[in-house]
Amino acid sequence: MPSTNIATIASLAAHEGQTVTLRGWLYNLRASGKLLFPIFRDGTGTIQGIVPKAAVPEAVFDTLKNLTLESSLTVTGKVRADSRAPSGFELDVEDVHILQRVPDETPFPITLKEHGVDFLMEHRHLWLRTPRQSAILRVRATIMRAAAEYFDTNGFIRTDPPILTPNACEGTSELFEMDYFDDDKAYLTQSGQLYIEATALALGKVYSFGPTFRAEKSKTRRHLTEFWMIEPEVAFLELDGLLNLAEGFITHIVTTVLQHHRADLKVIGRDIPKLEAVIGISPEPATEPGAPSSPAHLQAKVGGSTAEPNRFPRLSYDEAHAMLEDAYSRGLIENPHKYGDDFGSPDETYISSQFAKPVMIHRYPAAIKAFYMQPDPADPTKALCVDVLAPEGYGEIIGGSQRVDSYDLLKSRIEEHSLPLAAFQWYLDLRKYGSVPHSGFGMGIERAVAWICGLDHVRETIPFARTLNRIYP
RNA sequence: UCCUGAGUAGCUCAAUGGCAGAGCAUUCGGCUGUUAACCGAAGGGUUGUAGGUUCGAGUCCUACCUCAGGAGCCA
Incomplete structure (x- = not known):
């Protein structure tokens, strides 16, 4: 690894114009012919990289082109301000090293699309x-x-x-x-x-x-x-x-x-x-x-x-009870609150919503x-x-x-x-x-x-x- | 514990009791400014489990399993 400027994505604004090395994961990858748009994350944020085929060594382009999502890597590039980027900055990629490539046959299960609760909780670690x-x-x-x-x-x-x-x-x-x-x-x-x-x-x-x-x-x-x-x-x-x-x-x-x-x-x-x-x-x-x-x-x-x-x-219990009685009489809550009982979830929801x-x-x-x-x-x-x-x-x-x-x-x-x-x-x-x-x-x-x-x-x-x-x- | 709802492709979901489908993901091909990119193609199924009704069940019936939401209880 060349001795470079190690940086985190959250701190990139302070490195504008510099060449930095990020350590992280491939979050998403889009391609448009001979132009790649990998998005990297490192725990502090995400940043989109730009990889024109003509501007990088062929090995770098080929490595990124077929890289699987959530593979770990280090990436080196120049930080450039760009108004099109959500964070205001993009990375002109110069070099990349893969630490571990996610196998093709077992892609990262959490996609950018919707998932159900059970699936997400089963994969909470990811x-x-x-x-x-x-x-x-x-x-x-x-x-x-x-x-x-x-x-x-x-x-x-x-x-x-x-x-x-x-x-x-x-x-x-x-x-x-x-x-x-x-x-x-x-x-x-x-x-x-x-x-x-x-x-x-x-x-x-x-x-x-x-x-x-x-x-x-x-x-x-x-x-x-x-x-x-x-x-x-x-x-x-x-x-x-x-x-x-x-x-x-x-x-x-x-x-x-x-x-x-x-x-x-x-x-x-x-x-x-x-x-x-x-x-x-x-x-x-x-x-x-x-x-x-x-x-x-x-x-x-x-x-x-x-x-x-x-x-x-601040409300006393008695005042809160009176508020619920009034709400019930106006049909704002379904069940009357019985004086002396604790407040149920619907009661609390009504009171706090006021x-x-x-x-x-x-x-x-x-x-x-x-x-x-x-x-x-x-x-x-x-x-x-x-x-x-x-x-x-x-x-x-x-x-x-x-x-x-x-x-x-x-x-x-x-x-x-x-x-x-x-x-x-x-x-x-x-x-x-x-x-x-x-x-x-x-x-x-x-x-x-x-x-x-x-x-x-x-x-x-x-x-x-x-x-x-x-x-x- | 009680009430309600849902289980179909890796994921999210369709399918009047009559040939098992789509989008995304994956693989292959195309594209030099994409923002959940897009376009084309391919592979991918014991429809939660076990019974039952029927000429025929993903669909109807029974039981069970799993999950979710709510009630109770609490922070």
Whole structure:
């Protein structure tokens, strides 16, 4: 290999007029007689090469002319600006070296045409190479980074709870069970919340970020059996402060994605103005594609400062119920909502569709919520809890609450729910040794990615989705 | 677990109970500006499985399998 200027496709604008070497794969190939148009990809983007037969050695032309899609290669050529190219640049190919040629008899299965869900999931390991899937994974990475960054820069300590646990955290959802050496059973965690309550009372402000497992037989566009969750837990924080925290957290994530991923969102087909509305950017004359994000109003506050806070609508359970009653009376939803019941998916879809921003619903009936939620002093039949519903019908992305801080109340709640007291003794200890008010929430990363990218199914938001009917590849 | 729908070429899909089809992909040929390129040709089938009705079943009936969407439950 000649000592050349190794470059990535994403950085080609900085190499205009230079001869560079790219390392990647053949994404597509068109030919027009003695002129070839190979499209190369390298993980950072795609670029079209131009190969006139008269301008390159015969071996280079012949190699490319018959090359199979997704063969790996290095290609050397000169970067040239061209108004016809989608990215603004093309590569005048000078030389090419094949690393591995895809065999003729087994062509790359993912074509540029449409495919069905089952076929694509069966070939997920190859589907990931397509521009849309790569763009989604880039946005996912930024969402995960921005989420952690929000806590890291606001005084939180990351304390990850165990993945193997001795019992159910809430005792409701079904768990994946496994043998733990000789006589014990272990379960894959379905939430680290109880454990980070302990670390919060040690360190003040903490969060955890890791995989979570639910063995529910849910078969919908919103469910995975293995998903990632980020959970903050804060000592001395009460419900109102928790709502502010969730608001600032989501605002920071959306702001960061809009700052760094306009091109990816466009590839994915996201309605960007709807996402801008979440952080308070009113619809404006559209900027040209590729133009840098307007800095002034994108520099939204992180953790609250002088900037005007970005307020999300807040509804009590009672207010949300009234909204559903009104909707039912006007024929906007099919079934009436029964007061006291949790909201069903159609209910959540209706409520969230009434707002351009995520809507925070708080103070649900305690009877339908988890045992560890603090009752509302103003009405003990209600729990100091919140669900955040993403806009556009994406449903719940965050669930959280203030936690019970009284030893006696928590103990009686555990008993009422028929949970094994012995297994929760350590959790009760937290209320015995210096109990304080504390609150936290959990956000499912995949649901957040699905919403922010505007996807219709969470299976595209994670490299290898685990669902009820699929554990391959 | 329940409800609904779908399984036909490698892929996406057609086919009134009457000869198994198209586009893309693959192979071959043509084309010097193509953008899911285009034009011509060729190869490619146990119609999810097992039974049944019928002169005749991809099509109708029964059971099962697989997948998808929704409900419940949840993030």
